[in-house]
Each structure stands twice: as structure tokens, then as C-alpha cells.
Amino acid sequence: MSTDYQQARAALGVRLRELRLACPDGRLTGTQLAELLGWPRTKVSKLENGRQAATPEDLRAWAGATGQPELEGELQARLKGFESHIRSFRRQLTAGYRPVQETWNSEIAKSRAVQAWEGTVVAGMLQTADYARHVLIRYADLHQNPHRDIDDAVRARIQRQQWLYQPGKAFHIILWEAALHALVCPPSVLAAQLDRLAGAIGLDTLTLGIIPFGASLKISCADGFLILDDRVAITEDWHAELWLDDADTVATYRRVWDMLGESAVYGADAHNVINNARRSLAAG
Template structure:
């Protein structure tokens, strides 16, 4: 978890503690507040105040009502939304389902005109085929114990994103490692369909697709994938959360990384040759 995120959570915890100590009808103990909020013990109160647990909007409502300061709910919620807009926990996102996550990415890409991406683990979402996307989403649903059965809706939403490839005035600059073409993250038949689709992408006017071959010299290690929207916002993933970052220094760093990795990529016919080699290797298995 990032230092900025943790500091923001601790600051919200201090505000919650202040509200408890200045309750409308007198200072409350943790046990008293927990009882009023309908929580089984005071451990949740302690975790929230120390910034060891992220409150939900429902937690904030229960807290501000319990201390007799309902007017404090909106300011506390604004703080929560502020740091959650940058670091979006998978657990909390997927509690609402997989389709809303895809819808958020669709909306972000719709607003952007120049989109840059780097990926070394899997094919970027906008270039995925249904079978490949379905496999990826199922893997992540299993990892995070998602109980929302909306994988097919999420696949459909991810496929909807591909219409952006054909809208005028938008340009995608996508660089991926050759490893993306080789990882069996889906059944072989689905990977074969995915590789075939990527071959066709090379001819799209809106997409500049670069592949970094295994044989290429790298000035930086591949590391995690990311998107840069209009050189103003970065979206990257960790195993526990998505990071949506927009401060100038961070964006400049990711842009420098992207440009450095791009120097090792091949394009056009050379990229096609790398894809064809991956298809031959797959067929030979």
C-alpha cells in the first residue's frame, strides 16, 4: 500500500477519533460507539481510528450518526473518495461486480485521445478476444474470491471498448513484450484466436502496435504494465489494487519508462514475424 494512501487513511482515522471524543452527548468510548453503530466489538473502532482498515461509506454513516454529528458524513465521505479515486482496491471494486470495473476503463479511454500502453504479462484489454478476456477475468475472479457472477457481462463490456479503435481522432500506441504472446493464460485454441486477432491489428490506422522480442536489448526491466491517457493520467495494477495517478512527476516518470521500452520494440512486418513465430510455437505444442 502506498505511503500517500496510508497517510490519507490515518488522517481520516484521526478525524473519526475527534468526532468520537466530541460526540454531541459527550465523549464516547470505543465500546459505546460500537454498540450504537451495531458492531459486535470495539476492534473495528480501533482499526478505523488507527488507519488500519478502510471504512466503507456505510461505516462513515454509522459513525457520524452514532456520535450525533450527521453533518460530518459528507466531509468524511469526500476524504474517502479522494484517496480511493487513486488506489482502488480489487476487493472493494469486485464487490460491485466485474462489469463496473470494465465500464470505468471504457469511460476513461473514451475521454482520451492519445493512449499509450506497456504490457509484459497479458494482451491489453482493448485488444483481447472474447475467449482470452474470459480466461483472464476468471483467473482474477478466483484470485480475489469474487462472488459476483457477471463474467460474461464483463467480457461484453470489454468487447464494447473495441469500438474506440474505429472512432476518428483517437490514437493508440501499444507496446507489449513477446512474453505476452507466449503465456498460456487461456486454452491453446483461445490463444491461437488471440494471436490471429493481433495480426490484424497491425493494419489498423488507429493503432501503433510494437512488440519487444525476447532477443531485444532492454535499458529497463519490463516490470508491471500500465496505461497513460493524454500524458495526464496513469493507470497501473498491483495484485491488490488499481492505481489511478495524475500528479505531474508520476506521469512524467511513466512516460519516460514507456518511451524507453518503446525503443526496444519492433513494428509492422517485424512485429508480424514475432507474432507468427509465437503461432508456430503454439501449433507445435
């Protein structure tokens, strides 16, 4: 679990404990509050110690049971604040994979400049349908989530690529060479994906950089991320997407982007790296 997420959940727990101890009719023990709410006693402890995520219903019940219903709005705002920045896949995927892709589509639609860095897979904006399907299935397996709407999600992801052909948009994508070799799909699918990458070079809306294996690195090739119009940086952990919109954090990601870009090759040189990966795949 991310440190920021855990700290925010723990801070909410501290506030819940304060409300329990400040009941207008006298403080309640954890056991007493649990009995009032009809909860297991351990749930009160877990919420107060940040070991369990509260739901909006939990917060409404807590404010009412502690005799302070007027504070429900504050509690809900705290929950909404950190959940809007830490978007757990478990919660997002309850509605399926397509809504997640459609959320991304709406964000890309309102962005003029998109910067993407990926170290181990091809960026979604440039994926073929077959490649995208294999990537999404692997994540579905990781999260033990049914594949029920994977094809709908693939269509939504591919639909995002329409903006590559829209004047006024600018996509700046950097990949590590590892992404050109990673067999997250069958070799034939990867071959078609590499052809797609090579064919995208030259689009006037796209700048594609590749960091070769032998390049001198200004900074380590860590987790993938996107920057949308310098207003938000988005990265992923295994459990969640992190949407980071404070100016200092976005500026940090922008510096990382600039440092990665210094190690990348572009144009004909990027084309050569892709072609070498294609030949290596064929030889294998």
C-alpha cells in the same frame, strides 16, 4: 495492500481519533464510543489505526456520536478522495464484471490518445473474445467471485475495440514478448489471439510495439499500465486498480513508457516476433 492506500486510510483514522478526543461534551474513550454506536469495541480501534476501511455510514455515525455532525462532509470527502484513486476489486466486483468493463469503455470513449503497456498478457484493446473470457475467469477465481456475468463482461470488453476503427483516436500499445507465449488460455485460443495481433498491425489508429526477449532494456518490464491523454495513469495491483491523476505521477509513467518504447520493435519487425511465437506454439 498499496502503501498509498494504507497511508490514506491511516490518515483518516488519525482524524477520527481527533474527533473522538475533541467531543464538545468531553472526550470519549474508545469503549464509550463503541457503546454509543452499538459497535464491537475492536471496530473503533481498527478504524482509528487504519486496519479497517470505513464506510460512509460509519463516518456519518462517528460524526454524530462525537457531537460534531457538521464534520461529516469533511470525513466523507476524505473517504471519497482515496477511494476514487484506489478502486478495490472486492468493492467493484460486488456489481459484477460488466460494470467494470463499461467504466473502462466510458474512459476510452472520451480519450483521444491511449498508451498501454502489458508485460504478461495481451492488452484488452486487442484481445479476442475467447482470450478475454479466459483472462477474466482467472481473475474471478483469484477474487473468489462468481462467474455470473463473465459473458456480458466479455461483450463489453470487445465492444471497446470499436474505437480502433474511429478516426481521430490513437492507440499506442507495447507488449513484452512474454505476453505472446503465456498460456493463460488453451493453446488453440492463444493461436487465434496471435493471429489477431498480427492482423492488427497496419491499422492507422494503432501503433503496436513488441519488446523481444533479447532486447536491451532501459527499464525493467514491471506492472502493466495505461495513460489516457496524459490526464491519468492507471495500473493494477492484485487487489485494486490505482487511478493516478497528479501531474508528476503521470509524467513518471510517461517517462517509463518512453523508456519501454526504446526497446520495442514495430511494423514488420513486430510482425516477425509474433509469427515466431505462433510457430513456437505450433511446434509445441
